[in-house]
Amino acid sequence: QVQLVESGxxxxxAGGSLRLSCAASGRTFTYYAMGWFRQAPGxxxxxxxxxxxxxxxxxxYYADSVKGRFTISRDNAKNTVxxxxxSLKPEDTAVYYCAAALYGDRVTERYEYTYxxxxxxxxxxx
Numbered sequence: 844q845v846q847l848v849e850s851g852x853x854x855x856x857a858g859g860s861l862r863l864s865c866a867a868s869g870r871t872f873t874y875y876a877m878g879w880f881r882q883a884p885g886x887x888x889x890x891x892x893x894x895x896x897x898x899x900x901x902x903x904y905y906a907d908s909v910k911g912r913f914t915i916s917r918d919n920a921k922n923t924v925x926x927x928x929x930s931l932k933p934e935d936t937a938v939y940y941c942a943a944a945l946y947g948d949r950v951t952e953r954y955e956y957t958y959x960x961x962x963x964x965x966x967x968x969x
Contacts, residue, residue: 845869845943845958852939852963855931859967863926865941865960873898876947877917877924878956881937881965888940890951894924896944904949909935931967938962 846868878893895901942956
């Protein structure tokens with residue numbers, strides 16, 4: 844069982860930055876690919892980015908809508924994954940969720956993730 848807790852959401856002006864954190868419980872954090880998804884009101888939950896499992900320099904993948912603006916990183920010693928969001932736009936407004944997939948590589952689909960956090964709200968004002 845893995846428990847995930849997101850933090851770092853808030854209100855920011857367009858063009859600003861936020862860093863989201865997702866803290867995971869358990870001693871097997873390195874075995875999990877960690878993904879970020881978001882859900883805006885009235886829309887489906889969509890993929891934002893993911894970082895592969897492992898202890899080395901894990902590969903990362905992003906949705907086209909955030910590529911070049913968002914960066915995922917993980918600190919295995921702290922059981923934490925981060926989502927650095929720069930150049931934020933009003934259309935980035937959503938609840939952001941982190942998720943975990945055991946031994947995942949390039950995990951971009953919702954159904955591939957087993958564990959989910961409760962979400963954190965990000966609001967970007969114009």
